[in-house]
Amino acid sequence: MSILPRPIEPMVAFAQALRGAGFAIAPDQTIGFIAAVGLLGPGDILDIHKAGLALFAIPPERRGDYDAVFRSVFLGQTVAAPVIGAEEDELQVHEPTGAETDTEVEDDDSDIGDEASAAERLGHRTLTPGQANRVLELFSRDLPGRLPLRTSYRRRARKSGDKLDIRRTLREAARHDGDIVRLRETARKRRPRKILFLIDVSGSMEQGTETVLRLAHALVQGAERAEVFTLATRLTRITPALRPGDRAQALDRASAVIADVDGGTRLGAAMAAFLAVPRYAAFARGAAVVVISDGLERDDIGPLVAAVDRLSRLAWRLDWLTPLFADPNYRPETAAMAAIQPMTTRLGDGSDIAAMADHILGLARAA
Amino acid sequence: MPVTPNIAGIDSPVALQQALVAAQYLADDALSTAAYLALALGKPLLLEGAPGVGKTEAAKAVGGVLGRTVLRLQCYEGIDASGALYEWNYPRQLLALRRAEDASIDLYDDRFLLARPMLEALRNPSGTLLLIDEIDRADHEFEAFLLEFLSDYTISIPEIGTMRAETHPVVVLTSNRTRDLHEALRRRCVYHWIDYPDATLEARIVMARASSVAETTAQAVVASVTQLRAEPLAKPPGVAETVEWAEAATLLNAQGLRWPEAFRQSIGVALKDHDDLTFLQDRLEALLPGEAA
Numbered sequence: 001m002s003i004l005p006r007p008i009e010p011m012v013a014f015a016q017a018l019r020g021a022g023f024a025i026a027p028d029q030t031i032g033f034i035a036a037v038g039l040l041g042p043g044d045i046l047d048i049h050k051a052g053l054a055l056f057a058i059p060p061e062r063r064g065d066y067d068a069v070f071r072s073v074f075l076g077q078t079v080a081a082p083v084i085g086a087e088e089d090e091l092q093v094h095e096p097t098g099a100e101t102d103t104e105v106e107d108d109d110s111d112i113g114d115e116a117s118a119a120e121r122l123g124h125r126t127l128t129p130g131q132a133n134r135v136l137e138l139f140s141r142d143l144p145g146r147l148p149l150r151t152s153y154r155r156r157a158r159k160s161g162d163k164l165d166i167r168r169t170l171r172e173a174a175r176h177d178g179d180i181v182r183l184r185e186t187a188r189k190r191r192p193r194k195i196l197f198l199i200d201v202s203g204s205m206e207q208g209t210e211t212v213l214r215l216a217h218a219l220v221q222g223a224e225r226a227e228v229f230t231l232a233t234r235l236t237r238i239t240p241a242l243r244p245g246d247r248a249q250a251l252d253r254a255s256a257v258i259a260d261v262d263g264g265t266r267l268g269a270a271m272a273a274f275l276a277v278p279r280y281a282a283f284a285r286g287a288a289v290v291v292i293s294d295g296l297e298r299d300d301i302g303p304l305v306a307a308v309d310r311l312s313r314l315a316w317r318l319d320w321l322t323p324l325f326a327d328p329n330y331r332p333e334t335a336a337m338a339a340i341q342p343m344t345t346r347l348g349d350g351s352d353i354a355a356m357a358d359h360i361l362g363l364a365r366a367a
Numbered sequence: 368m369p370v371t372p373n374i375a376g377i378d379s380p381v382a383l384q385q386a387l388v389a390a391q392y393l394a395d396d397a398l399s400t401a402a403y404l405a406l407a408l409g410k411p412l413l414l415e416g417a418p419g420v421g422k423t424e425a426a427k428a429v430g431g432v433l434g435r436t437v438l439r440l441q442c443y444e445g446i447d448a449s450g451a452l453y454e455w456n457y458p459r460q461l462l463a464l465r466r467a468e469d470a471s472i473d474l475y476d477d478r479f480l481l482a483r484p485m486l487e488a489l490r491n492p493s494g495t496l497l498l499i500d501e502i503d504r505a506d507h508e509f510e511a512f513l514l515e516f517l518s519d520y521t522i523s524i525p526e527i528g529t530m531r532a533e534t535h536p537v538v539v540l541t542s543n544r545t546r547d548l549h550e551a552l553r554r555r556c557v558y559h560w561i562d563y564p565d566a567t568l569e570a571r572i573v574m575a576r577a578s579s580v581a582e583t584t585a586q587a588v589v590a591s592v593t594q595l596r597a598e599p600l601a602k603p604p605g606v607a608e609t610v611e612w613a614e615a616a617t618l619l620n621a622q623g624l625r626w627p628e629a630f631r632q633s634i635g636v637a638l639k640d641h642d643d644l645t646f647l648q649d650r651l652e653a654l655l656p657g658e659a660a
Contacts, residue, residue: 026554035370036404036557040380047400054401057413057558153445154508167449170457174474178464276599278417282545310601310642 008034011048014073018056021069025056045074132211132353136218139357143222148288148364150316152189161185193316195219195226195363196283198274200267200293201258202232208323210251211353212292217242217250219360227283230258231270231293237280267297268304275310288363289315292350294322301336312343321350321359369535374406375433383432392421392428393564393572401559402429409535411517413553415542416561419605421572423500425561426539430496435537439498440484442505448512452522454481475526489522492536502552503542510549517555564606566593572606577614587656588613591630592637594654598647602640612637616656630655 004012015030036051049070052058058066071077157165165184173180197216201209216228220242230236241253275281289311297304312318320340324330326349332341341347349355377383383406384399394402402425405412412429414422423439430437440451456479463472463479482490488497502510516522520532540556542548564572566589573585588609596603604612615633624632631651638644647654 024550024554029554032408032410032557035408039370039372039404039407040400050397050400051404053397054404054557054559057553057556058560059415060560060562153443154447154506166457167455170455170461173461174464178461272599275601278543278545279547306642306646 010073011037014048014052014070015056017069017073018052018066021065023056023058023062023066029056048074132214135354135357136214139215139361140218140222142361143218146361146364147192147195147223148316149190150193150286152191154189155186156189158185158187161187163187192224194283194287195223195360196287196289196315197226197228198271198289198291198293199228199230200232200291201230202267202296204294204296205292205323208292208350212350212356213242213251213254214247215353215356215360217247217254221245227287229274229280231267231274233266233270235270235273266299267293267295268299268301268307271307271311272303275307275314281314284311284314286314286316289318290321290360290363291318292321292356294324294350295320295332295334295337295340297336301339304336305339308340308343312345317345317363318343319346319348319359319363320344321348321356323349323351325349326351326355369409370407371409372407377403377406377432379403383429386432387428390428390431391575392424393568393575394425394428395564395568398425398559398561401557405539405557406433406537408557411538411540411556413540413542413548413556413558414561415544415558417563417603417605418543419607420561420563421606422541422561423498426496426498426500426541429537429539430498433496433537435494435496437496437498438484438488439500441500442502442509444504444506446505446509450483451485451509451512452483453486453524454483455479455526456481480524480527485516486522486530488536488538489520489530489532492520492532492534496537496539499538499540501543502540503545503548507549510552514549514552514555517552563593563596566590569593569606569609573610573613576610577617580613580617584617584656585613588616588630591654591656595637595647598643598654600638600640600643600646602638602643604637608637608639627652627655627657 011034012030015025015033019025033051033055036055037048040047040051042048042051052070053063053066056066155161155163155165157168163186165186168184169180169182172182172184197219199209199212199216216238219226220228220239226239227237228239228242230238236258238254238257241257242250244250244253275284291308295304308318322330322332322337325347332338332347346359348359372378377386380396380400380403383403384394384396387394387399402412404410406429412426414425416422427437455475460474460479464474480486484497488495499513502513505513517538520535521529523529563569566586569589569592570582570585573580573589574582577585592604592609592612612630612633615636616629619629619632620626634644634651634655638647644651
């Protein structure tokens with residue numbers, strides 16, 4: 001530190017403090033920041049604040065964390081711990097970020113009981129763990145080849161395509177003194193569709209949560225563009241937590257970020273919250289959406305039906321897997337399910353892992 | 368890092384802000400600071416925000432202030448080098464080849480090169496502003512491709528070689544944030560999140576852009592739009608919608624419709640989603656702009 005000129009020291013310290021708070025900051029951003037502060041004078045402390053916002057590319061939802069670090073470095077105030085999931089009636093969108101995970105990891109370490117209760121819950125499955133693992137293995141093996149595809153806007157050379165490849169044809173013609181020897185063609189590429197997994201983790205779904213998360217993990221591992229969210233009283237994006245290849249580790253991380261496993265249901269509000277974030281709603285656009293829920297809604301069903309309607313119009317297809325389906329006499333007769341059924345592409349069995357795996361592998365087939 | 372504190376007579380964020388106001392774009396402190404820093408540091412400016420907050424307008428205004436031509440590159444999924452960078456004019460090459468017969472001819476001459484916005488900006492870095500619009504619509508492949516361009520402002524064309532900009536071109540990127548941009552791209556840019564303007568500023572924007580609108584109407588519309596944005600709508604009205612709603616209602620009013628009715632009749636200008644209208648149906652009366660003029 002001593003090699004730095006004195007006025008620059010706090011700037012570098014600020015960048016480091018931001019890194020400590022979970023912001024990814026590259027050295028050339030620090031250099032840019034210092035140059036920017038120099039450019040602005042700095043006339044007053046707010047200039048430094050603005051320069052940091054711009055050069056460190058602080059997204060709006062992390063403004064609070066940034067301000068706290070700024071205050072602690074430049075104004076000597078202590079950093080308030082980030083408030084996680086303040087109890088409010090409003091439904092919150094919970095997207096774990098670097099800074100938050102830090103605190104959550106601590107919680108996790110101190111809570112050894114978690115694993116025991118997870119094992120206990122597993123005991124309720126009808127399948128033995130061995131059978132379930134076999135299903136997951138087969139699922140992971142078959143998934144890459146069975147993902148639904150869509151036509152991309154990019155083209156590639158193809159022997160019998162649907163469009164003339166002028167570029168290649170004429171390039172070859174140029175080599176043959178301007179004579180067109182062969183017509184080259186292109187066709188559109190095929191790309192895997194996005195898959196969006198919405199998992200209801202409320203109390204009534206408690207039995208299956210663990211299983212579904214294992215399936216979701218296999219899906220995130222095997223599919224190029226899968227996103228997983230859990231719904232209950234809160235909406236939580238768990239895709240990043242499911243990224244590690246090691247299943248046990250990923251499931252631990254996932255259960256640490258899902259703040260309200262087995263909590264109450266506010267399915268409609270959670271789905272509305274999902275649709276209200278443009279970035280999330282964009283995941284659903286043109287995607288194969290799979291909802292795993294029994295559709296039991298505590299509150300008024302209006303918001304739930306409206307949200308599913310909108311979701312079904314954004315999505316390429318919407319499949320609803322309910323654990324109640326296992327009962328051969330099951331009919332979607334609750335008010336919510338009766339209203340939702342016509343909006344779904346297919347209503348399916350969400351009672352055990354084999355049925356769900358089967359359904360997902362069948363998504364590419366016509367509805 | 369080359370720093371140019373004075374660009375076309377603009378030597379501070381305040382100077383830029385004043386110039387933008389003169390060009391009919393009302394920018395707040397944070398935006399003019401970020402834009403000034405981007406210009407002075409020779410970095411691209413990345414503007415993010417909800418649709419309709421005026422990101423593209425901001426870029427055009429900066430171009431106007433600097434006296435530069437704005438080259439707009441609209442992004443879409445599947446956009447690639449032939450749409451963004453350059454393409455050879457194959458029919459012309461072929462004709463020239465036929466006509467030349469035995470004479471030798473350079474097929475990769477400049478006259479056969481069709482420059483797309485990025486190449487054009489590179490060829491004339493001091494006279495243009497490159498606007499890469501809605502980068503979130505492009506796919507990751509294009510983002511990676513862009514990264515190379517933005518880090519050292521060079522383009523390589525296999526048939527010609529590498530072209531380098533003499534000076535740093537001014538580049539503005541906009542994103543509606545329908546997806547997260549790659550960290551590496553954000554890192555290279557000066558970033559600004561454009562929020563909806565506060566009520567006073569938005570009323571001033573309405574007045575500046577729609578000359579026919581009375582001040583009281585502008586204020587009433589802005590108050591109503593602010594309320595609408597607090598509702599969980601699929602498509603909250605942007606600044607452009609505010610301006611158009613004020614204009615539309617004023618027009619209907621001039622043709623004899625009474626006030627609240629003029630707003631109700633023109634609601635389609637502000638709310639463009641059937642679900643939103645149904646959702647607000649019962650309460651719409653209370654949300655409409657009240658007394659105006």
